[in-house]
Amino acid sequence: MKQAHRTTKPSTAISMIFLIICSVIFIYPLFYLIFYSLKTNNEIFLTNPFGFPKDIQWVNYVNAIKAFDILAFFKNSIIVSMASIAGILFFVLPFSYSATRMIWRGKTVVTNYLTMGLFIPIQVIIIPLSILVRDMHLSNTYFALIVPYVAFNLAFSSMIMSTSFAGVPKEMEESAVIDGAGIFRTFVSIIIPLVKPAIATAVIFAFLNVWNEYTVASILISKNSVKTLPIGLANFVGVHSTDWGAMGACLVMASIPTIIIYLIFSEQVEKAMTIGGAVKG
Amino acid sequence: MNKVMGNKKVIALFTLPTVILFTVIVFYPIIQTVYRSFYDWNGLTAPIFNGIENYKNLFADDLFYESMRNGIIFAVILVVFQVGLATVFTMILMNPRIRGKRFFRSAFFIPAVLSVTVVCQLWGALYNPEWGLFNKIFEVLGLGYRQSWLSSLDFAIVAIAFVNVWQFVGYQLCIIYSSAKAIPEEYMEAARIDGASLWQLDRYILIPLLKDTYKMSFIFAITGGLNAFAHMNILTKGGPGTSTYTLTYMTFRNAFTVGKYGYGCTSAVLLVIQCLAVTILVNWLFRNKDGAVFEGGK
Structure with missing residues (x-):
């Protein structure tokens, strides 16, 4: 059993990393949506397409x-x-x-x-x-x-x-x-x-x-x-x-x-x- | 006691409303669809019987074959990527050393509870040729590559299929993982004591025991692909040209846009025949040759 433990560890780490990467890729579009719901058009198109909104636009929700x-x-x-x-x-x-x-x-x-x-x-x-x-x-x-x-x-x-x-x-x-x-x-x-x-x-x-x-x-x-x-x-x-x-x-x-x-x-x-x-x- | 529980009037009162509603809204239309598939009918004037004319026209219709081809492409992508990824994730999550299982399952599952409209609008933005995420990534990486994902004749159907893959991977994962969890721990333990590696465990114990679950997963993925409609209706309206038509889209378009209700019924009948054929085929492929197979979690 002990030996089995030792041999499974690296593969567990690799699996874990793989799972984390996949879940980030899968969940990111949802954050992308939430982010762009709080951005100006300019930020979406040019200045900051990926990340967290720089200047949160709650006004989008009001406009919506x-x-x-x-x-x-x-x-x-x-x-x-x-x-x-x-x-x-x-x-x-x-x-x-x-x-x-x-x-x-x-x-x-x-x-x-x-x-x-x-x-x-x-x-x-x-x-x-x-x-x-x-x-x-x-x-x-x-x-x-x-x-x-x-x-x-x-x-x-x-x-x-x-x-x-x-x-x-x-x-x-x-x-x-x-x-x-x-x-x-x-x-x-x-x-x-x-x-x-x-x-x-x-x-x-x-x-x-x-x-x-x-x-x-x-x-x-x-x-x-x-x-x-x-x-x-x-x-x-x-x-x-x-x-x-x-x-x-x-x-x-x-x-x-x-x-x-x-x-x-x-x-x-x-x-x-x-x-x-x-x-x- | 039996007098009370066998009261005919009460039984009728409790049962009939449901039976009538189901008959009128679900059963009667099915019969109508089959029946009207033999008629020339525009939904307004009296239908004219024209025998198997609609079927002949359908088999001579290029759009029918294009729609079928797209349905098959969609189904293959769903099987390979949706069921495939769900299998890989299940294998990883079955490893007792992996932490945060609940979190991972939820992360994959959340898109499945969103409406198809939200998902399509979001992916429409991701695929946007000017500022969408995918082309922006290429831009940031300094690659000159750009793709007009949804307006490419060859690629649009693939792009749409991946929207569905993303939305329902978590759903397939849920089906496969919950069955895998239902396998008695002794099976795995016995193999582990015999010195099986994780991969051998998956390959020789887990997957064969999940045969019945895979049967269900495959049927969902394939019929889901053949039936695809909402995604193309929102994202491309069947276009560019007719390159993202599926049989369902063709059915809906014939009936509700062109006004050929009879012809629409004909393609609907073929769609059902196709789905039935797939179900029978998958059942046959996954039949139990050796008899002894563990019944997956119900």
């Missing part, structure tokens, strides 16, 4: 808010995300409860049918969906996004919730029913509090998905007043190409919510994204 519709896009993103998450829970909680705990025939078939949703790329759905949205007169409303977002997240969220509901001991319902509570009371005040951690995972995953969703929104939304951040910011380069610092400020602000969530819930986010990878196709 004043000149661009960033707050309106933020508002839209918040409304769409919150409504989608509420919708997902409203549909998925009763569904997964009924599919795991209640007694009926055909629940395996129904569960498998929904699981199919995990493997369907958006490309197969989007053309008829866009017609559907138009025919339902939802074009350029929040519902044009909320309804598909809820539907796309059903499969994954119900998978997470079902696993969790299945782990609740049977006695929980039995004693509640004996005490005279109805099925709704039992479900809402006894069972749901027991699966809070799974709800948290489902909500975090849904939030990241919806907050960052670009493809569907870019097809279904064309009106500025309902654009979410990902599509609102996508058109920036052409329109506002003169003020790069303020544009950088917009990009930084748009990323803050997801980065904060990741830093707080790293393990959960990573776990949910790894299991849910198939959802994105």
Whole structure:
């Protein structure tokens, strides 16, 4: 063993250095973004393209808010995300409860049918969906996004919730029913509090998905007043190409919510994204 | 008890809304896509059935082959660099002497939680021919070399693929590393006692045991490449010319810009067939010839 230790040491050092160099290369673009969001055009283009801003331009953030519709896009993103998450829970909680705990025939078939949703790329759905949205007169409303977002997240969220509901001991319902509570009371005040951690995972995953969703929104939304951040910011380069610092400020602000969530819930986010990878196709 | 838990009305009330929503928004459109791929349809007037005409046109369409070629280039770059780098990082992080594992994993993972728009706008700036980071580096190094990354006919697709590599390396690392961590320590310990070097450990123990994980990683990377859309839509709009078209981009453009919905459905169907074929092929390549393989962390 001792000998093994001695022989692994140089390679460990090399690996460590390699890892540090790689992580610096990978993380640097993010700092580059933060730096240029705080620089003048002159500094970005000529005097100081790489480093820390010499004279910090907080005014870029003020300009970003004043000149661009960033707050309106933020508002839209918040409304769409919150409504989608509420919708997902409203549909998925009763569904997964009924599919795991209640007694009926055909629940395996129904569960498998929904699981199919995990493997369907958006490309197969989007053309008829866009017609559907138009025919339902939802074009350029929040519902044009909320309804598909809820539907796309059903499969994954119900998978997470079902696993969790299945782990609740049977006695929980039995004693509640004996005490005279109805099925709704039992479900809402006894069972749901027991699966809070799974709800948290489902909500975090849904939030990241919806907050960052670009493809569907870019097809279904064309009106500025309902654009979410990902599509609102996508058109920036052409329109506002003169003020790069303020544009950088917009990009930084748009990323803050997801980065904060990741830093707080790293393990959960990573776990949910790894299991849910198939959802994105 | 069974009476309460088997209450048909409650079951219907709990189950039907989800089933209906899923059917209308997800299932029905899939059927429609396949069905309309046999129609001449502009999305407005009544569709006209034209049999396999759309498929014939697609196979005669040069853009279809160019899009496929780009999809394959994208997929190959993702497999080599995304899965490749994730593997190298996993091997290093599996070394018990490496410190700060959490930090490294987060550093690689953060781009994956950013929106594709933010990532593309940032990389658009990095690739900017006049003042972008890459050309500035060449300038500082005193090299006369400049590259107009995103407006080069040959290079644009590669440049875009690397944006995706950067964004999702951490994601692949997360998949591979978490499975590697789930391998029972005894396997590694036994090999170490037998005097295996770190490299031998990786080559003969770690990677073979991660077969099922690699199956998943490869499928994600390849289908991700074939499906690529958002990056080119933001960075190049398929250009210069049609040099960064992928099959998804072609589908979207046919349907939503040109207004050929039927034809768009046809290329969407081919895209799905392609992805299915890749999934089956990867499953076949990674099949268990000898049977005994450790099931990666779930």
